[in-house]
Amino acid sequence: MRAVVGLPLPLAGEGWGGGISTSPAFERAPTRIASGDAIRPPPQAGEAKKVASVVVAKDHNAILIQSLDEAAVRAGLSIGLPLANARAICPELIVYDADPLADAKTLNDIADWCDRFTPLVALDLPYGLFLDITGCAHLFGGERALLQSVTGALSRRGFAVSGAIAGTSIAARTLTRHASGKIIADGEEADAVGPLPVSALGAADAITAGLRRAGLKTIGDVASRAPHEISARFGAAFTTLLGHALGQGDAPISPRKPLPDYIVEKRFPEPVATDTVIAMTLTHLAGMLVSAMDKQGKGARQLEASFFRTDGAVRTIVVDTGRPVTKSDMIDRLFRERLDALSDPLDPGFGFDLIRLAAGRTEIVVQQQRDLDANVHDNDELSALIDRIAARIGGKRVVVHLPLDSHIPERAALAVPAQQNLAVATAAAWPERIAGEPPLRPLRLFDRPEPIKVPFAAVPDGPPHQFTWRRALHAVVRVEGPERIAMEWWKQDGQSLTRDYFRVEDAEGQRFWIFRDGLYENELRDEEGKPVTANWYVHGLFA
Amino acid sequence: MDGARMSTLASLRGDIARIEAPTEATLPNRVALGHAGADAMLRGGLAAAALHEVFAGGHQGGAATGFIAGLAGRLSSRKPLVWVRQDFADQESGALSMSGLAELGLDPRLLVTVRAADVDTALRTTADALACDALGAVVLEVWGNVRQLDLVASRKLTLAAQASGVTALVLRVAATPIPSTAETRWIVRAAHSPPGNAASAWGAPRFDAELARNRHGPVGRWIMEWKCDACLFSEPSAYPQPLAATPPHRPHPAVTHTERRLAG
Known part of the structure; x- marks a missing residue:
């Protein structure tokens, strides 16, 4: 059944007037009512002296009653009545504007x-x-x-x-x-x-x-x-x-x-507020959760701890893992890291009366021989480390790198969260390096190429003799190039100028990767066909 | 201060020196850099399971990154590498380019990057990562002078590195050296390409590496070349050895005019 x-x-027909309070509506609702009562004369026994209150909303340029309380019903008001008529019927009406967003939040x-x-x-x-x-x-x-x-x-x-x-x-x-x-x-x-x-x-x-x-x-x-x-x-x-x-x-x-796969919870007859009790409860719950999952050979990929406060507020903390977790001490540690690093710490208020731990997503754990195979051990250790760091500073901040099929330097690699993509990244196929060649790509690459000032170039297509980058003048001693990289013209993203890259070394031995944006003759012309000066950028630094 | 007290102090100092100085049996295993002079000075190579610092001027970030990537490549040897850095290091000296890393002979597949929002997070993450013995090395990149990276912090990192056997490498761009518990401290600048014909103008990365501090040995300064294929440092091919005496900020007399060759 x-x-x-x-x-x-x-x-x-008996609206409390959900739109009165703004966020957080639920917590402020009782106070609102209390203060509302305070300004009204206390109702006498047997006679309804309460002042009618209504919530109004604008509908096609008419302000109509959206909901109303019992006193308003007794005064003869009804839903859909224009506010002007309602005021004529009941002059001492209290009016609140409807706030659908606050209602939804409540x-x-x-x-x-x-x-x-x-x-x-x-x-x-x-x-x-x-x-x-x-x-x-x-x-x-x-x-x-x-x-x-x-x-x-x-x-x-x-x-x-x-x-x-x-x-x-x-x-x-x-x-x-x-x-x-x-x-x-x-x-x-x-x-x-x-x-x-x-x-x-x-x-x-x-x-x-x-x-x-x-x-x-x-x-x-x-x-x-x-x-x-x-x-x-x-x-x-x-x-x-x-x-x-x-x-x-x-x-x-x-x-x-979505329904979690496993739920364990602990109810308290008296609300608890101390950190030690909360931590102990989490440890206990983690043990229960693990033993429940263990019976079916499952491990948790997403864990969710919910803290139900006595005053109705609920705080939920979610921790993701890169591999199915099967150890209670690991769950315990992940939550400790997460709770430590919360920007707004867990506020027990008057205490929690229910703490719940749920495994939102689980996976079947593949049993592996762990003691002999060092590789398996290393992989486990690394993903556990990534989980711990991600629990503290956020999953998006721990990244691995995947190669992308693009010849544009800044689009050649993609940083993706390590938790979900560790296995993919370890098996990724990067372009092979050509043996015997010096590095052709810089070690440091700027996300946005930084503009440099180039006074003049010996020939229009040539490299500069000197350039100013970050207010320092660099004299070019050695040059290799150009390496011409055309943009992906089959993609419409606005950037269409061809770049001529030069590897240059300055007098101090620093090596830069600079480029001129646009080709002379073809691309560097204004609407009237007159040549315009090219912009130069430094895109990376070589080791 | 009376004599008894002085002798107590002296004996305590002796104790501390004995505790801190590793005996021959407990000497950490060393990884040869490949540069004969530097390896000799370091008694066989860079100590694993220790803290090493690399300092560089604000505009020498590229060279210092290359040098520390080389050290990490030597130390980690097919094991994962964790690179912790602050968010704004990307703006200051550019993001680490995977194709560039691959060109140096390192494997981008083994790299896990942690983007920390501030120095405290970065330090804590580094200490955590150092406790994980599955890693080859952990690189912490901090830009500028920071208050948090003091003697206590470096001691923590050293202890974590010793406990797990993972080497900690700290890259400090645009920072002035302060006392620390690092095993070695390097100051790295870019070195010129060797003078010569235009065809060899653009060669392997070269570093002017100064060993400014060595806890268990003398210091020195060398020009090192990174061999991308062998993943090894080496003596520069075209220089006579003691050229390191030349101030690096002065252009080499042989390099007087712009040399240029077209890309093949």
Whole structure:
């Protein structure tokens, strides 16, 4: 059986006003509400004195109410009403501008927090979440207790939340639109959903209005008609939606994150905040993870540690490895390096109540004879070193080099992250060096050739007698060249001038690789055909 | 200071000297550079499992890189080489070119480059890499005078190198030498190509290498030529040996006019 919790936030018609706060919305939401309460007179028992508040958004040059709270509903306001009319009805209205980005962030933060219940959390935009709790409910004391703890925690934070559990996601969502806290067993969706009004389906307004006009007030009414009649009038998509709501078939939910291969976690009855406990927990979890993976001969290529703070914030730290990791001390060390090097350190706040370690990507480990083959040992050591350095300073900063098939000097090699490409780079085929020749390419190559000042050249095509580079004058003593390198004319990237490269040695014995950008006669002419002076660059330094 | 105290100090100094000076049995294995004069002065070659420094002026980065690449090539011998450098070294003296490295006879396949954002990261990464005994050598490239690379830092690198047997090479371009625990310190400048006919104008890389410090031996200064095919330093072919006495910043008298030949 699949059970799905639908959690629309906020309830239609009873909006908390998700757009009030800016980032980070989730953390600031409770404070916002608290401060909002503070400036209002405390509500008297039995009488609703709360000032109505609404969230407005601009729609076709009209400012319309997008969501509203209970007091506003009581005052007679409704969604879609222009703000001017609303102010006429209810002069003391508090108005907030809608902020869809902050709303999305809030929803994402809540989804992060919901990760503690199940790894399969899907967004139901704009205000809902689906949690696939198949097989998870018993860990939290059953479905009812799970639902209560989710909705309870969210409503304590000031969200208007409504949840339901059903066999399919659409059925659960339909139920939450009407009442909170319903739990429907598998196969009983049709009975539970039947009496609800058609608006609970969440179909387009035109369809809902059309159904009402046809006299079909409840979902049960619609379900009693033959499907082809409904399809002919309202389209096949609506029939599918109706079927899902009635528990026939199921629309798959798309979880936010891919399901990790292995998860181990540790829950704390009391939040922990000290580094030692956190480090010990990680060590312990690493051991558990490794023994779980070991049973299936797997090793982790990507590890993910999630720290769930008591106040709902979740910090996730990801470490990639170049080879499948099968040792707990290696996992431990990688995370220690990563945690040490975090630019914004792990902030325990009031403590973590759940630490989770997951192997996001795993691979089957090829067993190798390690003791005798020194080569295998060396390769293992090197990739472990690369993993450690990459965990600390980032994978993109540890690079190996691959040859590229290009004769343009600066494009002849490509630096790629070492973690993923070590094996490729070790087997790469570099152009063979010609025996007996002195170096023809510089050892140091500038990414962007540096312009040099050349006073004159003896002949237009010739090398310079002297040049100024970085404010120092170099007298050219020896020259070899030119070596003409034409650009890749079959690629359209703007750079099209042919370069004439010279290897030159100055009076001090330093060797430079300089080039003239463009050919005289052909390329170095302006629009009127007059010759222009060439630009010279130094592109590299020889040893 | 009384006599007893002086003698205590002297005995302590003796102890330290005994601890620091490796005995014949524990002498690190040495890798011959190929240059006879330098090898003789170094008692057989450059010590592996130690720290070596190469200094160069700000505009001599190319020559110094070539020299240290040569040392690394000699020391690492078919084992991976880790080259740690700061991000902005690329702008200052150019990125390490793989085709250039291959031309010198080194294997780009065995090179792993670490681009560190700052000196602290670079130092820590180097110390980490030195602990990995699968490597042939670790090159740390630091541009300019930096506060962090002091006696303590170089001691750490030396200890890490001794523990694992991996050689640490530090390339300091545009820096002034400061006290360190390096086994040797070299000051490298580019050397002229040999005077001669135009056909041989462009030859193998030449370095004017000055051994400015040698913990266990005398110092000296030589003109070295890098043999790309043999991956070896050697005496320059066309110079008589004691020419190193000539100040290198003055042009050679034989080189008076621009020589030029067309590329073959």
